[in-house]
Amino acid sequence: MPHRHALHDVAPERRRPAVADRQQRGLSAWAKLARSLAEPELVAQVDAAGTALLDALVGGGTLLVAGNGGSAAIASHVAAEFIGKCILDRGPLPAVNLAESLSSITAVANDYSYDETFARGIAALGRPGDVLLAMSTSGTSRNIVRALDVARDQGLLTIALTGRRGTGLAGRADHVLVVPSEETPRIQEAHMLWTHVWCEAVDVVCQ
Numbered sequence: 001m002p003h004r005h006a007l008h009d010v011a012p013e014r015r016r017p018a019v020a021d022r023q024q025r026g027l028s029a030w031a032k033l034a035r036s037l038a039e040p041e042l043v044a045q046v047d048a049a050g051t052a053l054l055d056a057l058v059g060g061g062t063l064l065v066a067g068n069g070g071s072a073a074i075a076s077h078v079a080a081e082f083i084g085k086c087i088l089d090r091g092p093l094p095a096v097n098l099a100e101s102l103s104s105i106t107a108v109a110n111d112y113s114y115d116e117t118f119a120r121g122i123a124a125l126g127r128p129g130d131v132l133l134a135m136s137t138s139g140t141s142r143n144i145v146r147a148l149d150v151a152r153d154q155g156l157l158t159i160a161l162t163g164r165r166g167t168g169l170a171g172r173a174d175h176v177l178v179v180p181s182e183e184t185p186r187i188q189e190a191h192m193l194w195t196h197v198w199c200e201a202v203d204v205v206c207q
Contacts, residue, residue: 029186036180037190049159049175050198054205056131056157057082062094064126064156066118066147067135070188072099074135078195086199090206096125098147118147128155133195134173137187139166148172161194163187 036042057063063082065075075097082095098121099105108120122132132151136144139162149172151158158173160166163184169176179190 026185029181029183030189033179033181033186033190037193042177042180045175045177046194046197049177050194050201052157052175053131053133053159053198054202056129057093057202058205059129061129061131061157062096062125062127063131063133064096064098064122064151065133065135066098066121066144068099068141068143070184071135071137071191072097074188074191074195075099075133077192078133078199081196081199082202086196086203088203088207090203093202096121098122115142115146117143119143119150122147122150122154122156126151126154126156129157131157131159133159133161135161135188135191136166136169137163137184139163139169145169145172161191 053063063079065078067073067075076099079095079097079100082093084092098118104121105117108117112120118134126132132147134144134148134151139160144160148158148160148169152173159175159177160169160173161177161179162169163179164182166176166178177194179187181187181190
């Protein structure tokens with residue numbers, strides 16, 4: 001017997017319009033969000049964070065990236081872009097996704113606490129001149145907050161990406177960039193936009 005899951009019980013008349021509806025909602029949200037992301041103050045903040053990141057890499061620093069769930073996937077994507085390339089060929093740059101190793105994450109969570117999952121990696125790998133790029137759509141992830149504190153104590157440049165609810169991160173990092181949205185998908189998409197912009201800039205500068 002074929003495996004059944006929740007979608008099997010959803011009537012066709014409910015399934016068919018769902019994608020079209022969500023696409024329209026997403027496009028409408030992005031049209032509004034794009035205008036907000038283009039506000040001069042936020043643009044200047046993103047430029048400043050990206051320039052600081054670029055300067056750190058030029059100075060020989062390593063990029064450490066951290067996030068939970070979907071943000072962990074973005075962290076992996078970002079690290080891969082710097083090790084590989086984004087739009088133009090160049091030499092590899094040192095970048096580490098702190099969520100990449102399941103063994104390390106589960107060992108630290110089991111032996112210490114989940115709050116320490118990224119902090120231990122930063123304590124082991126981070127050096128003055130390196131960069132921590134930490135992402136939390138809510139801004140309240142305790143392991144991200146802890147990671148930012150440890151990174152600053154160790155002399156790393158810290159960049160935090162969050163959403164509208166994450167204003168509590170203000171002062172917790174050298175650069176706190178807030179996506180003006182409370183929708184997790186839109187926040188994460190904006191984080192990808194910003195990190196792609198930074199990586200594209202690195203590619204261009206390294207030519």
